[in-house]
Every structure is written in structure tokens, then in C-alpha cells.
Amino acid sequence: MGQSTQIQPHDGTSHLFLVGQSKHGFWVARDLEGQSEGIFREKKDAVRFAMFEGGHPNAVMLSPNAVEPTFGMGVS
Template sequence: MGQAAFELIPHHAGVRFTVGRDAGGRWVVSDNQGLVGGLFTDRNSAIRFAMFESDHMPGAVLCVPDGQTLNPGRGFENRSTDQAAGPALKLVGRS
């Protein structure tokens, strides 16, 4: 049987959301500016949220490969005290 091809080159509009797991095993979703996102208990909910928020634009959601851990970072802290917080995600490494 054939295998599904994995597109490594994002759509010309660019990646808006990144989806992956944090060190605690929760699914993390955040946009590239750290303004929209959330923590989820399962992958399907995380991807569904990201797809909805990006209007189902092809290439707008990037799923981090298994073994990579995302650090939610400052984007998930209280935004009212730090309006200048940068991107919310940082790739931590292989677990």
C-alpha cells in the first residue's frame, strides 16, 4: 500500500498555528504571534481548534513531529501584565 505524502513546504500564506505536546503531555496550540491558542487534552481537539481559527486555510497549521516538545512560554502567562510578549512557543527538543 502507498503512504501519504507529508508536505514539508508550508502554503504560500505561511503557517499561522503550531500544534504539539508540552512537557506535561498536553496538546498546545498557538499562533505565530502568541496571541491565540490553548491547551488541550487530545490531538484532535487541538487540530480542530487551529483549523477553525485559521478558516481551514491549507498550510496554516503545522504539527510538530512526535518526539519534539513545545514550551508554551510567555504567551500563556497573564497577557494583561506583559502586552509585549513575543511568540508563545519554543521548540524544546526531543523527549
């Protein structure tokens, strides 16, 4: 039998993340509240980040549309 691990968020709260591929081919994971974001080369890494930061397995919503990073855009 395999072991299960529970993913815990950094700050004790849960968040929802939008995960999608940018027009440049990178995978973006963005907290819908604008508190956290990551850019990744692989989809699995973006999903893993979102699940960890989100605090639960249902924290990830995959987008059928391009998701562009907000870094450096003055979005808070």
C-alpha cells in the same frame, strides 16, 4: 454523499498555528503571530481549534518537538 463545511476564523483573517505536545503531555496550539493559543488534552481538539482559528485546513503545522504554552510567561 457527505456534507462539507467550511471553517471560518473569528476575525476574518487567516493565521498559521503550530501544534505539538508539551513535556507535561498536553497538546498546545499556538498562532505563529502570538495572537491566540490553546491547551488541550487531545491532539484532535488542538488541531480542530487551530483549523477553526486559522481559517483554513492548511493552518496547522504539527511539530515533532515539544511545544510549551506561553500563558503566564509575559509573551505577547
